[in-house]
Amino acid sequence: MLAYIARRIGIVLLILFGSSYIVYNLEAFSGDPLAELRTSSAKNRDFLIAQMTRELHLDVPPPIRYFDWLRGVLGVLTGHADLGKTRDGLLVVNEISAAIPVTIRLVLGATILAIVLGITVGVITAIRQYSRLDYTMTFISFLMFSLPIFWVAVLLKQYMAIEFNNFLGSGQITVPWMIGAAILIGISVAGIISGSRRRVWFIFGGAFVSTVILLWLVNVTDWLLKPGLGIVGVGLLTAGISVGIAAIVVGMENRRVVLASLTVAIATVALYFPINALWSAKHLSFLALIAPMLLLVVLAIVAAVAFTKVDRGSAIRTTVITSVFASLLLLIDRMMNTWSGYIHSDGIDLRPIPTYGTVSVRLSSDNFWINLMDGFVHVLLPTIALTLISFAGYVRYSRGSLLEVMNMDYIRTARAKGLSERVVIVRHALRNAMIPLTTLMAFDFAGVIGGAIITESVFGWHGMGTLFRSAISSQDLNLLMGVFAITSFMAVMANLVADLLYSALDPRIRVSK
């Protein structure tokens, strides 16, 4: 195994050397970094040319200059990586280390969201193959496959930011919108649940009426301006989630685990006011933010151990997942309570959803939650756009993979043994179906650093994509190579990690031949 990894890393380094050498020369020979200066009419033109030549070693021919660059990169072994200087004399290392956190903030959330949503939808459509839901989701995922992100981004900016902000001025949903939304939700709910024609109409009617009532309540309580779940909302949602997770992971017939999971929900409700008091402190430390969540997880483990005697592993899994969702709900509720304060603060003035940039420049607040909300609204639109684009791939892959597994003999065996459909799907099919998806995930997480060139440019974020773009258009060789070195390193490492993961998850596949 170790020998295999060592050999693979050796090959990877050779490949990286080769491709960086080619890209370096391709870029160096295809453009002249001095072209702009040569045509300039500045008095000290010759001096500037000489200076830049000296700074960037332009007098050395590129095939040899590459090794100079490589020596700097290899400095990473001694802890002093030197990626050279940009045209403006800045250190490339500094530029990149400033850009990476921005890019991660932009892409990471969208990647996780796309994976979670995509796999969920994919699994549901595979279980209900050839249902109306399956056809609808297939069409939607193909549509998303075909969407150019720059086009979607402009639409999002117009309708989710500008129009929404206009609408928030009143915060009241008008009657035509209410009816339109109710019809839309009615159609989609009726489309998801199949059945006889009468049942479909019945479901449509139910969804229509409940949407209208819900939206009317939103209007009456002014919920869009002062949202919040309250202790009742958090309690009901946590209880629902705890029962749902128990039903999926261990099944409703396992009463003890259901009770343990419900205990977590009760604990969440009991801790609602203390946690909110703790979170509303003037200077919120990171520990104070994270402590209640950790407490809930510990409580969850204790509850699982206290309620069950056998198969404690799956009981603990159930309650811990419940507690994570409970913490998330508490956090969402706290953020919703911040919303009203945020939209009325100076520099926001009831136009909360921005179309551009990473922070509101005019916002000056030392409140942790207000600043968190500011970061959230800025990342909102890019995240939606990126999720829309990459979500479709996960739907298609997880659906296809699960369908293939469901045709296997061992699934037939599991059913023949008399196992319930839940156990067959969750324990036998799903685990095996997820193995091929690890490869896709490894690549996507590696791609996070490379960033989203187009999304960054549309939404005005200064991450890796922007650096890369400006490096190409201004003939900045060192900057381009810096970005390239990082992204290509991540790509080949993802390849290696994917192979190793694959063999770890599927013992039939051995990595070393």
Add this chain to the structure above:
Amino acid sequence: MAKDKKNEAANSSTEGENQIELRETAGLSQGQLIRRKFFRHKPAVASLIALIFIGIFVFSASGIHLGTEKAPITVQGWWKYTITDIPDSTFCKDSVGCPTWSHPFGQDPIGRDYFALVMRGAEQSIMVMLVVGLIGGILGTIIGAVSGYFRGWVDAILMRFTDFIITIPSIIIGAVIGFKFGNLGVVALAIYLGLFSWTGLARLVRGEFLSLREREFVDAARVAGASHTRIIFKHILPNAMGVIIVSVTLMLAGAILLETALSYIGFGVQAPDVSLGSLISDYQDSFTVSPWLFYWPGVLIIGIALCVNFIGDGLRDAFDPRQRRQISRKELLKATFRTPTNDSKSK
């Protein structure tokens, strides 16, 4: 008992399905089966018709423009304006250059006819798509086939070379290429893009060849004295065609999105020529004033990519022997009732 009854029903329904399939596939060749399966996939057939219509419409309206700026090769289309004409602007109630009968897609702020621009952009995008698919398809097939068939050191070298190309993210290559060679005309851009887009296909084809070369019919051909070229192209390749066609279709959809994305950030098709991506990039700011300038190119990109994706899906279903078509309740009932004796015999 209720459960037993349900099982029985399930059993007989599987048998019914098998009956239908057997009856339908009797006496048909592989090609006929695939064709029939594809033409049953309604979205795919509809997409194929739509794509052919879009293709004919775009190319006949805009004509064909090849070659570089200095040495153009041009065939004129039927549309009366070209992308350089600046006819008089039409005025509407509250905006300039809105869609009218003489300018169905409106006019851009300079006054150029937008229908001509969009058709030209679509022409370029489709051209890139086709060329990338052709070059990528041929290269990927040949490299994958050679590598999977000969194995050993040939395979090692070719696959390391593939890894090497994969290392370079496609958008980086596209950007470097587009920025340097974008002014050589769209075909040059497409050729360069095609030279770097065969890697995924090559890996798939290699995998397919690795398993196919161990089959008996290949041994038979070898024993009969067939040459390597003959075995690769006459015996193995036809069996790997399914994977290749599906993968190339998806490559086409990827290529049109890559080209428009590159043109959008300014690294693809260069002015004065236009592409669907560069049109969106140019007119996205006039979204509130004249939204038609923004919508049309996007609708065309989505339309073309969506059609190609659906065709790919239909082809995948058609080539996949395990994929069964959904059999309607009516057909099933018919089959179960028509063959009651068979049903009882098999029990």
